[in-house]
Amino acid sequence: MLSEFFDVSINTLLGSPQQLICQCCGMPLDDSTISKELNGTFNEEYCKWCYTDGEYTYDNMDDLIDFCAEHMTNKDYSSEQVRAHMKDILPKLNYWKRYAAIGSEKKFDEFKMQLMAELNALHIEGMPKVEKLNALAGSFINLEYQLPNGKTVKFLDDRVTYLGNQLECEFGGNRCFGIVANMDFLLVCTYEVNGANPELVIYKKR
Ligand SMILES: [Zn+2]
DSSP states (O other): OHHHHHTOOHHHHTTOSSOOBOTTTOOBOOTTTEEEOTTSOEEEEEETTTEETTEESOSOHHHHHHHHHHHSOOSSOOHHHHHHHHHHHGGGSHHHHHHHHHHHHHHHHHHHHHHHHHHHTTOOTTOOOOOOOEEEEHHHHOOOEEOTTSOEEOOSOTTSEEEEEEEEOTTOSSOEEEEEEOSSEEEEEEEEGGGEEEEEEEEEEO
16 A cells, blocks of 8 residues: 555545544644554544544544543633533534444433333233343234124234234243233233234233
């Protein structure tokens, strides 16, 4: 690579077509401040303070804001102004955008764990422990239950995505358990192949 040979970034070789900024702290990058990988190649995404020796320096935006408020303050910018500025620009940078996505994924996992704990606490006879919930389209799992008076009823909304699973009955036989849950309720039913002859076991508001 030419850029390695001259120890300059590709961006510089190409005549700096655009000002690179660190995708973690937002500082403008030049060849003296761009981070490097362990093998010496440039990592044009980050400055050398945010990405050092192959590791990211910050895993918390507030730490970075504190650091900047302390070190970037001068006669033109008060620490409050620096803080406000950083709070505005940091969430728009790739590093923190990715971080936010991971954060919400973690929350979603926690939510699924919580639903599974509640489903397992129902102790439904013959139903195996729920260990996985999948996203399911309402239209696929909106079974029609027959009431004693002969009328039928549906509980779900075809347009909504739920979390659920199908589990084989521990007692064998030809009926399966179907579980459906979301923020508002837990539902357990049993049915035969292809959802035939469904019976509601429990519908519980959370
Ligand atoms: Zn940086």
